[in-house]
Amino acid sequence: MATAQEHYEQVLADVYSWMLGGFDYGIHKNLEFFQKHEISPMGSSRAIDLGAGCGFQSIPLAQLGFSVTAIDLEQxxxxxxxxxxxxxxIVTIQDDLINFEQYLQGKAELIICMTDTLLHLESKDKVCSLFKKIFSSLEDRGKFIMTFRDLSQELSELDRFIPVKSDEHIIFTCFLEYEPNTVKVHDLIYKKDHNSWKLNKSFYKKLRLSKQWIDHQLEDLGFSKLESNIEHGLVTTIVTK
Ligand SMILES: C[S@@+](CC[C@H](N)C(=O)[O-])C[C@H]1O[C@@H](n2cnc3c(N)ncnc32)[C@H](O)[C@@H]1O
Incomplete structure:
Protein backbone atom coordinates (compact mmCIF):
# COMPACT_ATOMS: atom_id res chain seq x y z
CA MET A 1 0.00 0.00 0.00
CA ALA A 2 1.22 3.48 -0.86
CA THR A 3 1.42 6.37 1.61
CA ALA A 4 -0.65 9.41 0.67
CA GLN A 5 2.54 11.11 -0.54
CA GLU A 6 3.54 8.12 -2.73
CA HIS A 7 0.02 7.82 -4.09
CA TYR A 8 -0.08 11.45 -5.21
CA GLU A 9 3.44 11.23 -6.58
CA GLN A 10 2.74 8.02 -8.54
CA VAL A 11 -0.80 8.49 -9.85
CA LEU A 12 -2.82 11.49 -8.71
CA ALA A 13 -0.61 14.56 -9.13
CA ASP A 14 -0.47 14.21 -12.94
CA VAL A 15 -4.25 14.04 -13.33
CA TYR A 16 -5.42 16.05 -10.31
CA SER A 17 -6.63 19.27 -11.94
CA TRP A 18 -8.00 17.36 -14.98
CA MET A 19 -9.94 15.07 -12.62
CA LEU A 20 -11.63 18.08 -10.99
CA GLY A 21 -12.69 19.70 -14.24
CA GLY A 22 -9.58 21.69 -15.16
CA PHE A 23 -7.49 24.39 -13.51
CA ASP A 24 -9.67 27.42 -14.32
CA TYR A 25 -12.81 25.64 -13.18
CA GLY A 26 -11.17 24.66 -9.86
CA ILE A 27 -10.11 28.25 -9.16
CA HIS A 28 -13.48 29.70 -10.18
CA LYS A 29 -15.50 27.21 -8.10
CA ASN A 30 -13.47 27.91 -4.96
CA LEU A 31 -13.54 31.68 -5.45
CA GLU A 32 -17.34 31.40 -5.59
CA PHE A 33 -17.30 29.25 -2.44
CA PHE A 34 -15.30 31.83 -0.46
CA GLN A 35 -17.44 34.70 -1.73
CA LYS A 36 -20.65 32.84 -0.87
CA HIS A 37 -19.37 32.33 2.68
CA GLU A 38 -18.16 35.95 2.96
CA ILE A 39 -14.54 34.97 3.53
CA SER A 40 -12.37 38.07 3.22
CA PRO A 41 -9.49 39.50 5.28
CA MET A 42 -10.62 41.35 8.41
CA GLY A 43 -7.72 40.75 10.77
CA SER A 44 -4.06 39.82 10.25
CA SER A 45 -4.99 38.45 6.77
CA ARG A 46 -2.68 35.47 7.39
CA ALA A 47 -4.19 32.31 5.86
CA ILE A 48 -2.82 28.77 6.01
CA ASP A 49 -3.87 26.21 3.39
CA LEU A 50 -3.28 22.68 4.74
CA GLY A 51 -2.92 20.18 1.88
CA ALA A 52 -2.99 22.98 -0.68
CA GLY A 53 -2.36 20.76 -3.71
CA CYS A 54 -2.21 22.76 -6.94
CA GLY A 55 -3.71 25.85 -5.31
CA PHE A 56 -7.45 25.59 -5.94
CA GLN A 57 -8.06 27.41 -2.65
CA SER A 58 -4.72 29.22 -2.10
CA ILE A 59 -4.98 31.18 -5.36
CA PRO A 60 -8.55 32.48 -4.79
CA LEU A 61 -7.67 33.37 -1.18
CA ALA A 62 -4.66 35.36 -2.39
CA GLN A 63 -6.92 37.07 -4.95
CA LEU A 64 -9.24 38.03 -2.08
CA GLY A 65 -6.34 39.70 -0.27
CA PHE A 66 -5.06 37.03 2.11
CA SER A 67 -1.33 36.38 2.67
CA VAL A 68 -1.36 32.67 2.02
CA THR A 69 1.02 29.95 3.17
CA ALA A 70 0.34 26.76 1.22
CA ILE A 71 1.57 23.48 2.71
CA ASP A 72 1.59 20.15 0.92
CA LEU A 73 3.72 17.00 0.76
CA GLU A 74 3.60 16.83 -3.03
CA GLN A 75 6.13 19.06 -4.81
CA ILE A 90 1.87 32.63 -2.01
CA VAL A 91 4.50 30.99 0.18
CA THR A 92 4.69 27.27 -0.64
CA ILE A 93 6.09 24.74 1.79
CA GLN A 94 6.69 21.07 1.15
CA ASP A 95 6.11 19.38 4.49
CA ASP A 96 3.60 17.37 6.48
CA LEU A 97 0.68 19.64 7.31
CA ILE A 98 0.84 18.55 10.96
CA ASN A 99 3.98 20.73 11.23
CA PHE A 100 2.21 23.89 10.02
CA GLU A 101 2.80 25.84 13.26
CA GLN A 102 6.53 25.99 12.46
CA TYR A 103 5.79 28.25 9.50
CA LEU A 104 3.39 30.66 11.22
CA GLN A 105 4.58 34.18 11.89
CA GLY A 106 1.90 35.25 14.32
CA LYS A 107 -1.63 33.92 14.70
CA ALA A 108 -3.65 33.18 11.57
CA GLU A 109 -6.96 34.70 10.57
CA LEU A 110 -7.96 31.73 8.46
CA ILE A 111 -6.94 28.07 8.32
CA ILE A 112 -8.40 25.74 5.70
CA CYS A 113 -8.12 22.02 5.02
CA MET A 114 -10.28 21.25 2.01
CA THR A 115 -11.34 18.49 -0.39
CA ASP A 116 -10.61 15.35 1.64
CA THR A 117 -7.15 16.37 2.85
CA LEU A 118 -8.21 15.62 6.42
CA LEU A 119 -9.01 12.01 5.46
CA HIS A 120 -5.38 11.47 4.45
CA LEU A 121 -4.16 11.67 8.06
CA GLU A 122 -3.21 8.33 9.63
CA SER A 123 -5.69 8.25 12.50
CA LYS A 124 -8.48 10.03 14.34
CA ASP A 125 -5.93 10.87 17.07
CA LYS A 126 -3.90 12.76 14.46
CA VAL A 127 -7.03 14.65 13.38
CA CYS A 128 -7.71 15.62 17.03
CA SER A 129 -4.16 16.81 17.54
CA LEU A 130 -4.36 18.84 14.29
CA PHE A 131 -7.62 20.48 15.50
CA LYS A 132 -5.95 21.42 18.81
CA LYS A 133 -3.03 23.03 16.96
CA ILE A 134 -5.46 24.88 14.68
CA PHE A 135 -7.42 26.23 17.66
CA SER A 136 -4.32 27.59 19.35
CA SER A 137 -2.92 29.03 16.10
CA LEU A 138 -5.99 31.09 15.21
CA GLU A 139 -6.52 34.67 16.28
CA ASP A 140 -9.78 35.52 18.09
CA ARG A 141 -12.71 35.27 15.64
CA GLY A 142 -10.36 33.51 13.21
CA LYS A 143 -12.01 30.82 11.07
CA PHE A 144 -11.31 27.21 10.23
CA ILE A 145 -12.86 25.71 7.09
CA MET A 146 -12.82 22.06 6.13
CA THR A 147 -14.52 20.01 3.43
CA PHE A 148 -14.40 16.24 3.11
CA ARG A 149 -16.36 13.26 1.80
CA ASP A 150 -18.30 11.40 4.45
CA LEU A 151 -17.13 7.81 3.96
CA SER A 152 -18.79 6.63 7.17
CA GLN A 153 -21.66 5.00 5.23
CA GLU A 154 -20.48 1.87 3.45
CA LEU A 155 -21.12 1.26 -0.24
CA SER A 156 -21.51 -2.38 -1.20
CA GLU A 157 -20.83 -4.70 -4.11
CA LEU A 158 -20.75 -2.95 -7.52
CA ASP A 159 -21.48 0.47 -6.02
CA ARG A 160 -17.88 0.43 -4.75
CA PHE A 161 -16.67 0.95 -8.37
CA ILE A 162 -16.70 4.69 -9.08
CA PRO A 163 -16.21 6.05 -12.60
CA VAL A 164 -14.24 9.17 -11.63
CA LYS A 165 -13.70 10.77 -15.04
CA SER A 166 -12.83 9.86 -18.60
CA ASP A 167 -12.08 11.38 -21.98
CA GLU A 168 -10.52 10.08 -25.20
CA HIS A 169 -7.06 9.92 -23.54
CA ILE A 170 -7.67 8.90 -19.92
CA ILE A 171 -10.11 6.60 -18.10
CA PHE A 172 -10.06 6.93 -14.32
CA THR A 173 -11.92 4.41 -12.15
CA CYS A 174 -11.78 4.05 -8.39
CA PHE A 175 -12.57 1.01 -6.24
CA LEU A 176 -13.37 1.36 -2.53
CA GLU A 177 -12.61 -1.40 -0.03
CA TYR A 178 -14.11 -0.68 3.38
CA GLU A 179 -12.40 -1.41 6.71
CA PRO A 180 -13.81 -0.48 10.14
CA ASN A 181 -12.04 2.90 10.46
CA THR A 182 -10.58 3.41 6.99
CA VAL A 183 -11.27 2.82 3.30
CA LYS A 184 -8.67 1.44 0.94
CA VAL A 185 -8.95 3.65 -2.14
CA HIS A 186 -7.74 1.87 -5.29
CA ASP A 187 -7.19 4.28 -8.18
CA LEU A 188 -6.94 2.75 -11.67
CA ILE A 189 -5.93 5.11 -14.44
CA TYR A 190 -5.73 4.00 -18.07
CA LYS A 191 -3.81 6.42 -20.29
CA LYS A 192 -3.74 6.19 -24.07
CA ASP A 193 -0.23 5.69 -25.41
CA HIS A 194 -0.36 5.78 -29.25
CA ASN A 195 -2.67 2.85 -30.05
CA SER A 196 -2.63 1.05 -26.72
CA TRP A 197 -3.79 1.79 -23.17
CA LYS A 198 -1.35 1.78 -20.24
CA LEU A 199 -2.61 1.13 -16.72
CA ASN A 200 -1.26 3.13 -13.78
CA LYS A 201 -2.57 1.88 -10.43
CA SER A 202 -2.04 2.44 -6.74
CA PHE A 203 -4.02 2.32 -3.50
CA TYR A 204 -3.90 4.19 -0.23
CA LYS A 205 -6.08 4.65 2.83
CA LYS A 206 -8.55 7.35 3.76
CA LEU A 207 -10.14 7.82 7.17
CA ARG A 208 -13.87 7.28 7.64
CA LEU A 209 -14.92 10.42 9.49
CA SER A 210 -18.54 11.38 10.09
CA LYS A 211 -19.85 14.93 10.27
CA GLN A 212 -21.18 14.22 13.79
CA TRP A 213 -17.76 13.10 15.03
CA ILE A 214 -16.05 16.18 13.56
CA ASP A 215 -18.70 18.55 14.98
CA HIS A 216 -18.23 16.98 18.41
CA GLN A 217 -14.41 17.32 18.39
CA LEU A 218 -14.55 20.95 17.30
CA GLU A 219 -17.21 21.83 19.88
CA ASP A 220 -15.17 20.19 22.67
CA LEU A 221 -12.20 22.40 21.79
CA GLY A 222 -14.31 25.56 22.09
CA PHE A 223 -14.94 26.35 18.43
CA SER A 224 -18.31 27.95 17.57
CA LYS A 225 -20.11 26.56 14.56
CA LEU A 226 -20.85 28.94 11.68
CA GLU A 227 -21.89 26.29 9.20
CA SER A 228 -21.93 22.50 9.01
CA ASN A 229 -23.79 20.77 6.25
CA ILE A 230 -23.64 17.69 4.10
CA GLU A 231 -24.54 17.83 0.41
CA HIS A 232 -24.20 14.87 -1.97
CA GLY A 233 -21.96 13.19 0.65
CA LEU A 234 -19.62 16.19 0.90
CA VAL A 235 -19.32 17.75 4.36
CA THR A 236 -18.61 21.48 4.67
CA THR A 237 -17.80 22.79 8.14
CA ILE A 238 -16.89 26.35 9.03
CA VAL A 239 -16.11 27.22 12.64
CA THR A 240 -14.76 30.25 14.44
CA LYS A 241 -12.68 30.77 17.59
C1 LIG B 1 -7.59 15.85 -2.22
S1 LIG B 1 -6.16 16.82 -2.34
C2 LIG B 1 -6.79 18.44 -1.96
C3 LIG B 1 -5.93 19.53 -2.54
C4 LIG B 1 -6.57 20.93 -2.50
N1 LIG B 1 -6.88 21.33 -1.14
C5 LIG B 1 -7.80 20.97 -3.37
O1 LIG B 1 -8.91 21.15 -2.88
O2 LIG B 1 -7.65 20.81 -4.59
C6 LIG B 1 -5.28 16.39 -0.88
C7 LIG B 1 -3.92 17.04 -0.78
O3 LIG B 1 -3.38 16.81 0.50
C8 LIG B 1 -2.00 16.51 0.37
N2 LIG B 1 -1.63 15.78 1.59
C9 LIG B 1 -2.07 14.58 2.01
N3 LIG B 1 -1.57 14.28 3.21
C10 LIG B 1 -0.80 15.34 3.58
C11 LIG B 1 -0.01 15.65 4.73
N4 LIG B 1 0.07 14.80 5.76
N5 LIG B 1 0.65 16.82 4.76
C12 LIG B 1 0.57 17.69 3.70
N6 LIG B 1 -0.15 17.46 2.60
C13 LIG B 1 -0.83 16.30 2.54
C14 LIG B 1 -1.88 15.74 -0.93
O4 LIG B 1 -0.57 15.80 -1.44
C15 LIG B 1 -2.91 16.50 -1.78
O5 LIG B 1 -2.33 17.57 -2.46
Whole structure:
Protein backbone atom coordinates (compact mmCIF):
# COMPACT_ATOMS: atom_id res chain seq x y z
CA MET A 1 0.00 0.00 0.00
CA ALA A 2 1.22 3.48 -0.86
CA THR A 3 1.42 6.37 1.61
CA ALA A 4 -0.65 9.41 0.67
CA GLN A 5 2.54 11.11 -0.54
CA GLU A 6 3.54 8.12 -2.73
CA HIS A 7 0.02 7.82 -4.09
CA TYR A 8 -0.08 11.45 -5.21
CA GLU A 9 3.44 11.23 -6.58
CA GLN A 10 2.74 8.02 -8.54
CA VAL A 11 -0.80 8.49 -9.85
CA LEU A 12 -2.82 11.49 -8.71
CA ALA A 13 -0.61 14.56 -9.13
CA ASP A 14 -0.47 14.21 -12.94
CA VAL A 15 -4.25 14.04 -13.33
CA TYR A 16 -5.42 16.05 -10.31
CA SER A 17 -6.63 19.27 -11.94
CA TRP A 18 -8.00 17.36 -14.98
CA MET A 19 -9.94 15.07 -12.62
CA LEU A 20 -11.63 18.08 -10.99
CA GLY A 21 -12.69 19.70 -14.24
CA GLY A 22 -9.58 21.69 -15.16
CA PHE A 23 -7.49 24.39 -13.51
CA ASP A 24 -9.67 27.42 -14.32
CA TYR A 25 -12.81 25.64 -13.18
CA GLY A 26 -11.17 24.66 -9.86
CA ILE A 27 -10.11 28.25 -9.16
CA HIS A 28 -13.48 29.70 -10.18
CA LYS A 29 -15.50 27.21 -8.10
CA ASN A 30 -13.47 27.91 -4.96
CA LEU A 31 -13.54 31.68 -5.45
CA GLU A 32 -17.34 31.40 -5.59
CA PHE A 33 -17.30 29.25 -2.44
CA PHE A 34 -15.30 31.83 -0.46
CA GLN A 35 -17.44 34.70 -1.73
CA LYS A 36 -20.65 32.84 -0.87
CA HIS A 37 -19.37 32.33 2.68
CA GLU A 38 -18.16 35.95 2.96
CA ILE A 39 -14.54 34.97 3.53
CA SER A 40 -12.37 38.07 3.22
CA PRO A 41 -9.49 39.50 5.28
CA MET A 42 -10.62 41.35 8.41
CA GLY A 43 -7.72 40.75 10.77
CA SER A 44 -4.06 39.82 10.25
CA SER A 45 -4.99 38.45 6.77
CA ARG A 46 -2.68 35.47 7.39
CA ALA A 47 -4.19 32.31 5.86
CA ILE A 48 -2.82 28.77 6.01
CA ASP A 49 -3.87 26.21 3.39
CA LEU A 50 -3.28 22.68 4.74
CA GLY A 51 -2.92 20.18 1.88
CA ALA A 52 -2.99 22.98 -0.68
CA GLY A 53 -2.36 20.76 -3.71
CA CYS A 54 -2.21 22.76 -6.94
CA GLY A 55 -3.71 25.85 -5.31
CA PHE A 56 -7.45 25.59 -5.94
CA GLN A 57 -8.06 27.41 -2.65
CA SER A 58 -4.72 29.22 -2.10
CA ILE A 59 -4.98 31.18 -5.36
CA PRO A 60 -8.55 32.48 -4.79
CA LEU A 61 -7.67 33.37 -1.18
CA ALA A 62 -4.66 35.36 -2.39
CA GLN A 63 -6.92 37.07 -4.95
CA LEU A 64 -9.24 38.03 -2.08
CA GLY A 65 -6.34 39.70 -0.27
CA PHE A 66 -5.06 37.03 2.11
CA SER A 67 -1.33 36.38 2.67
CA VAL A 68 -1.36 32.67 2.02
CA THR A 69 1.02 29.95 3.17
CA ALA A 70 0.34 26.76 1.22
CA ILE A 71 1.57 23.48 2.71
CA ASP A 72 1.59 20.15 0.92
CA LEU A 73 3.72 17.00 0.76
CA GLU A 74 3.60 16.83 -3.03
CA GLN A 75 6.13 19.06 -4.81
CA UNK A 76 4.64 18.49 -8.31
CA UNK A 77 1.35 20.03 -7.15
CA UNK A 78 3.08 22.90 -5.36
CA UNK A 79 5.01 23.62 -8.59
CA UNK A 80 1.68 23.77 -10.47
CA UNK A 81 0.41 26.19 -7.81
CA UNK A 82 3.48 28.42 -8.23
CA UNK A 83 3.22 28.38 -12.04
CA UNK A 84 -0.42 29.48 -11.88
CA UNK A 85 -0.34 31.97 -9.03
CA UNK A 86 0.48 34.96 -11.28
CA UNK A 87 1.39 38.04 -9.28
CA UNK A 88 0.09 36.66 -5.98
CA UNK A 89 2.78 36.01 -3.43
CA ILE A 90 1.87 32.63 -2.01
CA VAL A 91 4.50 30.99 0.18
CA THR A 92 4.69 27.27 -0.64
CA ILE A 93 6.09 24.74 1.79
CA GLN A 94 6.69 21.07 1.15
CA ASP A 95 6.11 19.38 4.49
CA ASP A 96 3.60 17.37 6.48
CA LEU A 97 0.68 19.64 7.31
CA ILE A 98 0.84 18.55 10.96
CA ASN A 99 3.98 20.73 11.23
CA PHE A 100 2.21 23.89 10.02
CA GLU A 101 2.80 25.84 13.26
CA GLN A 102 6.53 25.99 12.46
CA TYR A 103 5.79 28.25 9.50
CA LEU A 104 3.39 30.66 11.22
CA GLN A 105 4.58 34.18 11.89
CA GLY A 106 1.90 35.25 14.32
CA LYS A 107 -1.63 33.92 14.70
CA ALA A 108 -3.65 33.18 11.57
CA GLU A 109 -6.96 34.70 10.57
CA LEU A 110 -7.96 31.73 8.46
CA ILE A 111 -6.94 28.07 8.32
CA ILE A 112 -8.40 25.74 5.70
CA CYS A 113 -8.12 22.02 5.02
CA MET A 114 -10.28 21.25 2.01
CA THR A 115 -11.34 18.49 -0.39
CA ASP A 116 -10.61 15.35 1.64
CA THR A 117 -7.15 16.37 2.85
CA LEU A 118 -8.21 15.62 6.42
CA LEU A 119 -9.01 12.01 5.46
CA HIS A 120 -5.38 11.47 4.45
CA LEU A 121 -4.16 11.67 8.06
CA GLU A 122 -3.21 8.33 9.63
CA SER A 123 -5.69 8.25 12.50
CA LYS A 124 -8.48 10.03 14.34
CA ASP A 125 -5.93 10.87 17.07
CA LYS A 126 -3.90 12.76 14.46
CA VAL A 127 -7.03 14.65 13.38
CA CYS A 128 -7.71 15.62 17.03
CA SER A 129 -4.16 16.81 17.54
CA LEU A 130 -4.36 18.84 14.29
CA PHE A 131 -7.62 20.48 15.50
CA LYS A 132 -5.95 21.42 18.81
CA LYS A 133 -3.03 23.03 16.96
CA ILE A 134 -5.46 24.88 14.68
CA PHE A 135 -7.42 26.23 17.66
CA SER A 136 -4.32 27.59 19.35
CA SER A 137 -2.92 29.03 16.10
CA LEU A 138 -5.99 31.09 15.21
CA GLU A 139 -6.52 34.67 16.28
CA ASP A 140 -9.78 35.52 18.09
CA ARG A 141 -12.71 35.27 15.64
CA GLY A 142 -10.36 33.51 13.21
CA LYS A 143 -12.01 30.82 11.07
CA PHE A 144 -11.31 27.21 10.23
CA ILE A 145 -12.86 25.71 7.09
CA MET A 146 -12.82 22.06 6.13
CA THR A 147 -14.52 20.01 3.43
CA PHE A 148 -14.40 16.24 3.11
CA ARG A 149 -16.36 13.26 1.80
CA ASP A 150 -18.30 11.40 4.45
CA LEU A 151 -17.13 7.81 3.96
CA SER A 152 -18.79 6.63 7.17
CA GLN A 153 -21.66 5.00 5.23
CA GLU A 154 -20.48 1.87 3.45
CA LEU A 155 -21.12 1.26 -0.24
CA SER A 156 -21.51 -2.38 -1.20
CA GLU A 157 -20.83 -4.70 -4.11
CA LEU A 158 -20.75 -2.95 -7.52
CA ASP A 159 -21.48 0.47 -6.02
CA ARG A 160 -17.88 0.43 -4.75
CA PHE A 161 -16.67 0.95 -8.37
CA ILE A 162 -16.70 4.69 -9.08
CA PRO A 163 -16.21 6.05 -12.60
CA VAL A 164 -14.24 9.17 -11.63
CA LYS A 165 -13.70 10.77 -15.04
CA SER A 166 -12.83 9.86 -18.60
CA ASP A 167 -12.08 11.38 -21.98
CA GLU A 168 -10.52 10.08 -25.20
CA HIS A 169 -7.06 9.92 -23.54
CA ILE A 170 -7.67 8.90 -19.92
CA ILE A 171 -10.11 6.60 -18.10
CA PHE A 172 -10.06 6.93 -14.32
CA THR A 173 -11.92 4.41 -12.15
CA CYS A 174 -11.78 4.05 -8.39
CA PHE A 175 -12.57 1.01 -6.24
CA LEU A 176 -13.37 1.36 -2.53
CA GLU A 177 -12.61 -1.40 -0.03
CA TYR A 178 -14.11 -0.68 3.38
CA GLU A 179 -12.40 -1.41 6.71
CA PRO A 180 -13.81 -0.48 10.14
CA ASN A 181 -12.04 2.90 10.46
CA THR A 182 -10.58 3.41 6.99
CA VAL A 183 -11.27 2.82 3.30
CA LYS A 184 -8.67 1.44 0.94
CA VAL A 185 -8.95 3.65 -2.14
CA HIS A 186 -7.74 1.87 -5.29
CA ASP A 187 -7.19 4.28 -8.18
CA LEU A 188 -6.94 2.75 -11.67
CA ILE A 189 -5.93 5.11 -14.44
CA TYR A 190 -5.73 4.00 -18.07
CA LYS A 191 -3.81 6.42 -20.29
CA LYS A 192 -3.74 6.19 -24.07
CA ASP A 193 -0.23 5.69 -25.41
CA HIS A 194 -0.36 5.78 -29.25
CA ASN A 195 -2.67 2.85 -30.05
CA SER A 196 -2.63 1.05 -26.72
CA TRP A 197 -3.79 1.79 -23.17
CA LYS A 198 -1.35 1.78 -20.24
CA LEU A 199 -2.61 1.13 -16.72
CA ASN A 200 -1.26 3.13 -13.78
CA LYS A 201 -2.57 1.88 -10.43
CA SER A 202 -2.04 2.44 -6.74
CA PHE A 203 -4.02 2.32 -3.50
CA TYR A 204 -3.90 4.19 -0.23
CA LYS A 205 -6.08 4.65 2.83
CA LYS A 206 -8.55 7.35 3.76
CA LEU A 207 -10.14 7.82 7.17
CA ARG A 208 -13.87 7.28 7.64
CA LEU A 209 -14.92 10.42 9.49
CA SER A 210 -18.54 11.38 10.09
CA LYS A 211 -19.85 14.93 10.27
CA GLN A 212 -21.18 14.22 13.79
CA TRP A 213 -17.76 13.10 15.03
CA ILE A 214 -16.05 16.18 13.56
CA ASP A 215 -18.70 18.55 14.98
CA HIS A 216 -18.23 16.98 18.41
CA GLN A 217 -14.41 17.32 18.39
CA LEU A 218 -14.55 20.95 17.30
CA GLU A 219 -17.21 21.83 19.88
CA ASP A 220 -15.17 20.19 22.67
CA LEU A 221 -12.20 22.40 21.79
CA GLY A 222 -14.31 25.56 22.09
CA PHE A 223 -14.94 26.35 18.43
CA SER A 224 -18.31 27.95 17.57
CA LYS A 225 -20.11 26.56 14.56
CA LEU A 226 -20.85 28.94 11.68
CA GLU A 227 -21.89 26.29 9.20
CA SER A 228 -21.93 22.50 9.01
CA ASN A 229 -23.79 20.77 6.25
CA ILE A 230 -23.64 17.69 4.10
CA GLU A 231 -24.54 17.83 0.41
CA HIS A 232 -24.20 14.87 -1.97
CA GLY A 233 -21.96 13.19 0.65
CA LEU A 234 -19.62 16.19 0.90
CA VAL A 235 -19.32 17.75 4.36
CA THR A 236 -18.61 21.48 4.67
CA THR A 237 -17.80 22.79 8.14
CA ILE A 238 -16.89 26.35 9.03
CA VAL A 239 -16.11 27.22 12.64
CA THR A 240 -14.76 30.25 14.44
CA LYS A 241 -12.68 30.77 17.59
C1 LIG B 1 -7.59 15.85 -2.22
S1 LIG B 1 -6.16 16.82 -2.34
C2 LIG B 1 -6.79 18.44 -1.96
C3 LIG B 1 -5.93 19.53 -2.54
C4 LIG B 1 -6.57 20.93 -2.50
N1 LIG B 1 -6.88 21.33 -1.14
C5 LIG B 1 -7.80 20.97 -3.37
O1 LIG B 1 -8.91 21.15 -2.88
O2 LIG B 1 -7.65 20.81 -4.59
C6 LIG B 1 -5.28 16.39 -0.88
C7 LIG B 1 -3.92 17.04 -0.78
O3 LIG B 1 -3.38 16.81 0.50
C8 LIG B 1 -2.00 16.51 0.37
N2 LIG B 1 -1.63 15.78 1.59
C9 LIG B 1 -2.07 14.58 2.01
N3 LIG B 1 -1.57 14.28 3.21
C10 LIG B 1 -0.80 15.34 3.58
C11 LIG B 1 -0.01 15.65 4.73
N4 LIG B 1 0.07 14.80 5.76
N5 LIG B 1 0.65 16.82 4.76
C12 LIG B 1 0.57 17.69 3.70
N6 LIG B 1 -0.15 17.46 2.60
C13 LIG B 1 -0.83 16.30 2.54
C14 LIG B 1 -1.88 15.74 -0.93
O4 LIG B 1 -0.57 15.80 -1.44
C15 LIG B 1 -2.91 16.50 -1.78
O5 LIG B 1 -2.33 17.57 -2.46
Missing amino acids: KLLNELKENSGKST
